[in-house]
Structure formats: structure tokens, C-alpha cells
Amino acid sequence: MLEKKIAPKIDDAQKFKIVRREAIYTGIALIALIFFWLIAGFGTASIDVKIFHLPLWAILGTVGVWIFAILISFVLSKKLFKDMDLGGGDDE
């Protein structure tokens, strides 16, 4: 039987602390993605390897970046971000 996950009740100060931390995680994730994008594309442009008729940089710099972004979103949303009551009675 499925049980509805109930977000814990915490005070405003704690909520904002968590939200601030999550925003920082997101910023760090962005920096990681920028680095990955640079290395995956420009960084491998000189490598003469082709996959499915495409140069390595074109695969890693497009589909690779997309998969990395999905991975980042997964880690952020499922591992680092916390469920919480948003207040205002909307979650009741």
C-alpha cells in the first residue's frame, strides 16, 4: 500500500537555512556542469574518434552534457533536497 510522504514541520528559520543550502548546492551543480560542458566539448575536440559518424566532442558535448545534467538533477532532487512543509496550509 502506498503511503503519502508527510513533510516534517520545522520552523521558518530552519526552512530558510535548508533552502539557502539547497540553492548553494544548485549553484555548485551549475559550476560542475559548466566544467563538464567545457571538457566534454572543447576539451575533446582534438581527439580523432568517431562514434555513429559523429566526432567524440559532438557526442559528449551534446548528449553527454544532457545525461550529466539529468544526473545532477537526480542527485539534487532525490538526494540533497529535503521535503518540507511550505506553510500556508497548502500541504495539509
Added chain:
Amino acid sequence: MNEGSFAALVPLIIFMAVMVGISFFVKHRQAGKNFLGSYFVGNRELGGFVLAMTTVATYSSVSSFVGGPGMAFTVGFGWIYMAVVQVTAIFLVLGIFGKRVAILARKLNAVTVVDIIRARFQSDFLAAVAAFVIVLFFCGTMTAQFVGGAKLFSAVTGYSYESGLILFGLVVVIYTSIGGFRAVALTDTCCALIMMVGIVLLLHYVLEAGGGYEKIMSTIETNHPEMFEPFSMGNMPWGIYFTQWLLVGICTIALPQSVVRGISYKDTSGLHSAMLIGTVVVGFMNIGINFTGILAHGVLAGDAASYGGVDNIIPTTIATVMPRELVGLAIIGPLAASISTISGLLIVASSAIVKDIYIHYKQKNFETVSDVKIKFLSMAITAIIGVTVFVIALTPPNLIWLINMFAFGGLETAFFWTLLLGLFWKGANKTGALFSMVGGTIIYCATQAAGFKIFDLHQITIGITVSLILFLIGSYFGKPSDKETLKNFFP
């Protein structure tokens, strides 16, 4: 109407009828609920999937489906490498602003982004400027969507530009006016799904008509080797990569049409799902449609100029490869991108006038406005803005894609630091926000008008830098925010 085939119109007519049907259904379901909350933010009831789809659909405009793949046709894989930076758009805006805006909106009873700006900086003037900037730049973006969609319609179906404008343009105004934000979110979801179906369909028929993947790629390798270089032998200078990271990547977190989605969802588990789903979908769309643009070389032998420019590549490809009975279906995808952006902007522009200016003015003067009047005004203002943009689009201005990008940069210049520093820095104050929003936007518009650039970079780099400097100067010299405000925003 001219010699176009009616059969090509049938899928589009059915699709638009479904959109109107959804808006009537939503109106019926929302009856009896708080009107302002339901009309402008859908009573904060969005689940993860709809939140993801509405954010992606509003963000992905007709230029993502027409101009972008046309450029990929010319430039090659460097264009997809640049366009893929848009995978950041959804997890960034929801990850940075999603929860903070949701908590604040519930605490302050806010239904718009301007409500939150007003509460943070305690300034009616700043709120009025923000509302004005939203309406001004949104009208530019909406005009670009109307024109882009109608041109595409005309090129593919053979019907006139005006017929397309009436068929999809007026319908989107009608369903947005009737159903409000909830209808926009649900129709956006349908649009996003149909966009993905459209991409898969077009890709399939391009591959089939071009003789298969291997044959097309061999042709491109032989005839266009530059398309396999990141800088495309000079067609993709580093400056484009850099400015696109700002313009369609990082700075999009401050677009009011995206931030307002943070007010509209139900709970945090929905937000978390939306971050993941949205990233999957936005990447699929970007890579899928731009890759299709490159593969169009398998069916279009000439260069972009021989088809009337990059904007005509996708319409010509649709008309060339799709079976006649499926042309009507294929065109729904790009048109869905257009109408979902229009509806998303229309409802936020309407809220800026009704809620942020009119109702606030009345409340300030201790005047009450009846629910019936609010309801009438909200629907009427939405319709008036929509019809105004529709009329502008009847005589399409030139350089419409530049207008679209201009509006994007203007909104980012105005709102990026005001929202980011306003919501995360206690030292941000009214003076800083005013300097930043007014000064930054004026400088951005002036440099655009004068064609002034630094290192040949898009003017967003000047706008966003000046806006930051002015924010810091204003915050240093201005009066700090009062304790009560800071207690609300930084408890």
C-alpha cells in the same frame, strides 16, 4: 483563405478545440474558489509533471523550433553544443528560487513575482517599474511568437499568414482569458507532449526521405566538413558560446514567467520531480530538434539562403518530407511551442496590470473591489493584451527574432540581480534594486539601440554587469531594509 488543403488544417483545428475545451473545464472546476489565486497561480495546486511541462513549454518558444534548427542546418554540431546549455534552465530556476518563492508566497499571500518584489523592497514605485518592464518586454516576445507561428503555418499549409494568426493566435488569447493560469499549465503540458511527438515524427520522416542515417551523415561529412568542428570554421565564434550561457542558460533563472511557477506548485516532492522531468524534457527537445535541423541536409540540397533563410529550413523540411495527411499533425509541434509561450506570458502580463497595479492601488486607498469586478477585469485585461499583440502581429515588424532575444535580455537585466540578491542577501535594499532595474534596463536598451557591443558580445553582458554594479552602489548608499521585512525574508 488561399489554395491550402483543408485536410492539413483538421488536426490543428482539433488540437485548438481541445485547448479551448480544457479552459472551459478548468473554469468550471475553479468556480467558487478564490478567484485571484486560482486565475493567476492555479491555487498552488500543480503537481510535479505539470509543473515541469508548463515551465519547459513556456521557456521553449517557436524560435527553438524554427530559427534554432535552421541555424543548426547552417552551423552544424557547434550549434547543438551551444543550445544544450539550456538543460540548466529548469533545475536552476526551480533549485534556486522554487522553494524560497513558494514559502514566501504562502507567507505573504503573494500571487505574482511583483508581489514578492514589493514586499521585499517595500516600494510601490519599484513594483510599478517591474510590472511595466514585464508588460513591455512580454509584448515584444509575444509578438515574435505570433509572427513566427503564423509564418510557419503559412509556409507549411499554403494558407495565408492572416489565416494562421486568426486560427491559433485568437484561440490562445481566448483560452488563456477564460481559464487563467491553471488552463495555461494544463494546455502547456499538452503542448510539451505534442512538441516531443512532433520532433520524433519529423526526425523519422527526415531519416526516411534522406535514405537513412548513414547516407545523410556521409553526405554532410563530404559536403560540409566544417559542421563537425566546434567553431564551425568561424561560423560559431567563442563570443556566441559565452553570451548564450548567459542569455539562455544562467540568467533565465530570473525570467518572471519561470519564477512565477515557483508560486504555483503544491508541495516539495512535486518540485523535486519537476526538476528531474524538466531537465529530461528540455534536453530531449533541444538536441532532438536541432539534430533534425542538421539531418535536413539529407533532403535539402541547397544552403539556407536558397530556401529564403534559416527560418524557412524547418517549414520547408516539413513540407518536403511529411506525407500530406500528416503535415497538419507535424505543424502542431512548433505551433504548440508558440502558443504555450504566448499563454504563459499573457497570464503573467495580465497579473502585472490587474493584481500588481490596479488592485494594489485600490487597496492602498482602502477601496474594495468586488469579486465580480476582479473576475471581469482579469479576463478583460488578458484579452485586451492578447488582442493588442495580435493586431501588432498583423503587420509583422522586421527582425522579429532579434526582438525576441532583445526582450529576453531586457527581462534578465531587469530581474536577475533584483531577485537573486533580493532573496538571498540581507544587505540588498530598495535603492539598489531601483538603480539596478531602472539603470540596467535603460543601459541595456540604449546599447541595443546604438548597436554598441564590447568584444562583439551580445548586450546582455553589458546590461547584467551594469545592473550588478548599480545594485551594489545603491545598496551601499541606500537605507537598509527595515527589521520587519528582513525578519520575513531572512528569519
